Amino acid sequence: MPPTLGQNQYGKAETRVLRVTREGAVHRLRDLNVSVALSGDLAEVHLAGSNAAVLPTDTMKNTVYAFAREHGIASPEAFGALLARHFVASGPAIRRARVRVEEYAWERVPTTGEKAHSFVRAGNGTRTAQVTCDGGECETLSGLTGVTLLNTTDSEFRGYLKDRFTTLPETGDRVLATDVTAVWRHAAEPADWDGSHAVARGHLLAAFAGTYSRSLQQTLFAMGSAVIDNLPGIDEIRLSLPNKHHFLVDLEPFGMRNEGPDGAVYIAADRPYGLIEATVLREGAEARIPVDLTNT
Incomplete structure (x- = not known):
């Protein structure tokens, strides 16, 4: 054929x-x-x-x-x-x-x-x-990308599934950093696009800062929920959060202990990185934002 x-x-x-x-x-x-x-x-x-x-x-x-x-x-x-x-x-x-x-x-x-x-x-x-x-039908998505956020504490990662290839140690206190990409869908056109965007951005940042994180997935849901809860005109938000890993530098070869109440030294790893993505919806709303945020 x-x-x-x-x-x-x-x-x-x-x-x-x-x-x-x-x-x-x-x-x-x-x-x-x-x-x-x-x-x-x-x-x-x-x-x-x-x-x-x-x-x-x-x-x-x-x-x-x-x-x-x-x-x-x-x-x-x-x-x-x-x-x-x-x-x-x-x-x-x-x-x-x-x-x-x-x-x-x-x-x-x-x-x-x-x-x-x-x-x-x-x-x-x-x-x-x-x-x-x-x-005659138009749909508008608002969003942001490349917003870099970092918490120096109030983040842990433990209790996860382990197998014979797992080497990552559990931690009760870590640096949590990400570059936020978010897209949200409006149920109705806001009276002020600039104001609506500024409010949504503010809630994303406040939720990241104010959430004690047991996983980046939990933080993502808190960020998306903050937007849905506070902006009734938004029905759906999709977030993509790479986990920008920061690892403690091994200073033991120099006879130095790299942790304590006075701080620590980390190395910012470029890649590979974890990538956490999810959609948060208002109850009863339909998911319409494409899963792949790079191909909307």
Whole structure:
């Protein structure tokens, strides 16, 4: 039998756009990385080389810049929704548009006088958003990635399954560190996307700091539960937490004891690492966020 065409999509990936808004001497900015993917009745471009239904990816790039200028960027979610609704209506063959947005944060540099136009790149993590429009229905996912967290105590790991290959010693006090990737789904559009994101991020961080951890799995569930419990507009959150291992350095060859009430020295291991992933749902909600957060 001849081969057949399966799922397909195309688009413009990683269009960088910096939108500066000037209010007299006070300037504001939003720094985005936008990726667009379109799918639909596009078999002919693959099978017959017909481009009649194809919106050029260069046009997608230009649309991102034009929309940023014309409409501004109220939030990554709102900007993604504007683009997704536009692209899904761009041609009769386009059935689905997905817009992914990463936002890079900047903080003001304190200055003297009335000037307010200097910024420094903010540190921890990248805000994310994804808007998918399938015909008249749109779904928005908010999130973050690369948020590095670390607890120097209040973490243990013991009582686990052991077999003949187990060498890891149990510990009642360890360093717990991770790089958080989280995606959450809104049951209803919040009145303030920026405010909603800031609150969700705050609850994730507070739960990590405030949970006595017997496993990273337990910490993950506490973090996800904090978001679900405190933001009624969010029905589902999926987290991916690599366990960034920190091991005590063996200083016995130098006649030194590397532990005690005054502290210790650790080595931060790069790889391999444990990877803990799970979804936390509001009671009665349906799981819709893809299991693989890198392929949403």
